[in-house]
Amino acid sequence: MSREICVYMDELEPHHLDKIAAVAAAGGMTARFFRTGEEDAARACARGAEVLYSMSRKPLAWAEDLKWYCSASAGVDDLSARPEMVPAGCVVTNSNVYGLTIAEHTVMVALMLLRRMPAYEARVREKRWQGGLPIRSIHGLEAVMVGTGQIGRCIADRFHALGAAKVTGVNRSGRSVEAFDEIVPVDRIDQVLPGAEMVILAVPGTDRTVRLLSRERIALLRRDALVINVGRGTAIDQTALTEALNDGRIAGAALDVAVPEPLPADDPLWTAKNLILTPHVSGNFTLAYTRDRNVESFCGDLENYIAGRPLAHRVDLARGY
Amino acid sequence: MSREICVYMDELEPHHLDKIAAVAAAGGMTARFFRTGEEDAARACARGAEVLYSMSRKPLAWAEDLKWYCSASAGVDDLSARPEMVPAGCVVTNSNVYGLTIAEHTVMVALMLLRRMPAYEARVREKRWQGGLPIRSIHGLEAVMVGTGQIGRCIADRFHALGAAKVTGVNRSGRSVEAFDEIVPVDRIDQVLPGAEMVILAVPGTDRTVRLLSRERIALLRRDALVINVGRGTAIDQTALTEALNDGRIAGAALDVAVPEPLPADDPLWTAKNLILTPHVSGNFTLAYTRDRNVESFCGDLENYIAGRPLAHRVDLARGY
Numbered sequence: 046m047s048r049e050i051c052v053y054m055d056e057l058e059p060h061h062l063d064k065i066a067a068v069a070a071a072g073g074m075t076a077r078f079f080r081t082g083e084e085d086a087a088r089a090c091a092r093g094a095e096v097l098y099s100m101s102r103k104p105l106a107w108a109e110d111l112k113w114y115c116s117a118s119a120g121v122d123d124l125s126a127r128p129e130m131v132p133a134g135c136v137v138t139n140s141n142v143y144g145l146t147i148a149e150h151t152v153m154v155a156l157m158l159l160r161r162m163p164a165y166e167a168r169v170r171e172k173r174w175q176g177g178l179p180i181r182s183i184h185g186l187e188a189v190m191v192g193t194g195q196i197g198r199c200i201a202d203r204f205h206a207l208g209a210a211k212v213t214g215v216n217r218s219g220r221s222v223e224a225f226d227e228i229v230p231v232d233r234i235d236q237v238l239p240g241a242e243m244v245i246l247a248v249p250g251t252d253r254t255v256r257l258l259s260r261e262r263i264a265l266l267r268r269d270a271l272v273i274n275v276g277r278g279t280a281i282d283q284t285a286l287t288e289a290l291n292d293g294r295i296a297g298a299a300l301d302v303a304v305p306e307p308l309p310a311d312d313p314l315w316t317a318k319n320l321i322l323t324p325h326v327s328g329n330f331t332l333a334y335t336r337d338r339n340v341e342s343f344c345g346d347l348e349n350y351i352a353g354r355p356l357a358h359r360v361d362l363a364r365g366y
Numbered sequence: 367m368s369r370e371i372c373v374y375m376d377e378l379e380p381h382h383l384d385k386i387a388a389v390a391a392a393g394g395m396t397a398r399f400f401r402t403g404e405e406d407a408a409r410a411c412a413r414g415a416e417v418l419y420s421m422s423r424k425p426l427a428w429a430e431d432l433k434w435y436c437s438a439s440a441g442v443d444d445l446s447a448r449p450e451m452v453p454a455g456c457v458v459t460n461s462n463v464y465g466l467t468i469a470e471h472t473v474m475v476a477l478m479l480l481r482r483m484p485a486y487e488a489r490v491r492e493k494r495w496q497g498g499l500p501i502r503s504i505h506g507l508e509a510v511m512v513g514t515g516q517i518g519r520c521i522a523d524r525f526h527a528l529g530a531a532k533v534t535g536v537n538r539s540g541r542s543v544e545a546f547d548e549i550v551p552v553d554r555i556d557q558v559l560p561g562a563e564m565v566i567l568a569v570p571g572t573d574r575t576v577r578l579l580s581r582e583r584i585a586l587l588r589r590d591a592l593v594i595n596v597g598r599g600t601a602i603d604q605t606a607l608t609e610a611l612n613d614g615r616i617a618g619a620a621l622d623v624a625v626p627e628p629l630p631a632d633d634p635l636w637t638a639k640n641l642i643l644t645p646h647v648s649g650n651f652t653l654a655y656t657r658d659r660n661v662e663s664f665c666g667d668l669e670n671y672i673a674g675r676p677l678a679h680r681v682d683l684a685r686g687y
Contacts, residue, residue, distance in 0.1 A: 145503065145505055145529075146501075146503065149477055149480075149481065149503055149504060149505070149528070150477075150481065152473065152477060152528070153474060153477035153478060153481060153483065156470055156471075156473060156474035156477075157474060157478070159470075160470065160471065160474060160647075162474065162644075165644050165645065165647060166487070168645065169636070169643050169644065169645065172629075172631045172636050173645070174624075174627060174628030174629050174645040174646075175628075175645055176645045176646055176647040176650060176652075177647075177650070177652065178647070178652060179652050180467075180647075180652045180653055181653070181654075182466065182467065182470055182653055182655055183470060184466055184470070184655055185655065203527075203528060206524075206527035206528065207470070207473070207524060207527065208466075303495075306495060307495030307496075308493075308495045310493045315490070315493050322490050323483075323486050323490065324486065324489065324490065324494070324495040324496055324497045325495075325497055326481075326486060326497040326498075326499070326501075329497060329498070331497075331498065331499060331500050331501045332501055332502070332503055333502075334503055334505055334506065
């Protein structure tokens with residue numbers, strides 16, 4: 046039996062399949078491709094496959110001899126929470142390719158908040174042609190970026206390109222990262238929150254990031270502060286943030302993630318004041334660029350795998366990313 | 367009687383007044399400042415003033431010996447249409463300082479259109495947590511920028527910074543402008559419209575720009591084309607654009623300007639499909655950066671005026687900009 050790669054993904058286009066098939070064949074492996082609705086065939090393939098590449102976790106349950114699982118998502122918090130989902134001895138990699146699309150989302154909602162777009166949209170829905178609200182700019186802005194991984198760096202690069210005055214990165218170790226003007230370790234985050242015009246969160250969902258922006262830290266923020274979360278909903282005390290928005294203790298927020306997802310229809314977050322809420326759409330596979338980079342990332346590691354080299358995008362499930 | 371400068375503007379802050387007063391005093395002139403509600407005093411000052419600096423055109427009617435009128439706006443189409451508003455022999459300058467704020471507005475609405483934000487906002491208003499729409503990116507985008515003045519250049523710079531593949535500028539003469547990958551003269555615009563993913567208009571309101579994006583040219587656009595107008599509403603055949611949007615013949619539009627303004631409550635534009643409408647807010651005086659640059663621009667020309675040098679921001683009312 047040949048060494049098989051099971052690819053279970055709806056979003057791939059023919060040129061992606063060709064590329065994966067070619068890299069596999071060059072290494073003496075066979076790639077097989079399945080979509081939603083082809084579960085029986087996918088299950089049969091996954092059972093004996095060495096490698097699995099998917100966004101869905103479902104095929105993990107089918108695998109019996111898996112050596113490597115490549116997650117098409119960046120976040121693997123679900124696997125960290127339930128490591129028994131991954132077969133024993135199986136290496137896990139993720140796909141750090143969402144920076145561009147998440148950074149474009151972040152620039153969009155940052156400008157929408159700074160330029161009072163929710164207020165103008167409300168006026169236009171009432172057919173009122175009335176301008177004049179004071180607005181702000183990314184030019185000259187001082188922002189705090191919590192999370193300095195691929196996503197945080199892509200965001201910082203764009204904020205700098207648009208003239209931001211300072212982007213302070215917050216990460217676990219305090220190690221220097223080129224995209225940022227300054228790095229502060231997360232245990233000193235309380236020192237930078239009171240000065241921030243904008244706080245952006247792009248951290249993985251781990252034990253250490255749960256309620257990182259706690260009620261106490263929300264209370265440190267300026268009245269004109271804006272909060273953006275494009276990482277995991279768990280990173281913010283959502284109840285405290287909703288209250289701060291409704292009480293006008295901060296100026297606004299844009300959340301692409303929430304707890305839980307999907308958000309129940311009766312959750313107070315839906316109607317919080319000065320909130321731009323989006324249904325977890327900043328990343329995903331909806332941008333062609335992201336799909337292309339995702340396949341490139343997998344193929345790069347597939348070449349590593351075939352050559353017996355370490356995989357570039359390996360994650361540590363105990364650490365959570 | 368001293369040589370007087372009449373400044374009639376609500377939006378200036380004390381440091382702006384100090385700066386103007388200092389430049390005036392250094393040249394042996396006196397600056398006097400008035401706001402809405404101080405019409406009697408402003409009228410008395412304007413009557414004998416040599417120089418007037420205002421956003422409003424009202425004080426022009428009061429002036430009798432005016433040598434120089436500095437318009438705090440960029441557009442002077444109203445003065446071109448009625449040149450008798452300007453006293454005979456009076457030089458007119460404008461304030462080309464709106465590029466940054468208009469470019470940020472343009473980046474915002476471009477991303478909102480590309481990322482299907484109106485559709486997501488509608489879902490969120492219905493409390494539906496549902497992602498998955500195909501989206502596009504400024505990264506790799508090919509855009510056509512109609513108008514290569516200060517505003518068009520600021521937009522092109524930001525699109526390049528965000529990874530746009532190509533920004534083609536369209537101007538009257540076809541003369542090269544550094545911010546653009548290519549320049550096409552406006553009489554050849556029909557050659558570039560069929561290939562454009564996005565068409566952005568930032569042209570002054572002149573006889574030559576009326577219905578520049580005509581019904582025939584709208585018909586040249588791709589089905590996935592997006593149109594943005596941050597210049598003057600007259601530049602687009604608004605009826606034809608509304609029909610194209612409602613019929614799905616183009617993918618979307620973002621208009622910050624309309625005909626007429628304010629838009630009447632029964633205008634079909636309010637409810638056009640896939641349209642982001644804003645009430646002429648992309649420029650204006652609402653951003654501190656814009657106010658600062660406006661005063662700097664005036665003070666620079668005030669130094670020129672005092673020294674007898676040509677004014678840097680002189681406009682030709684017959685040409686319209």
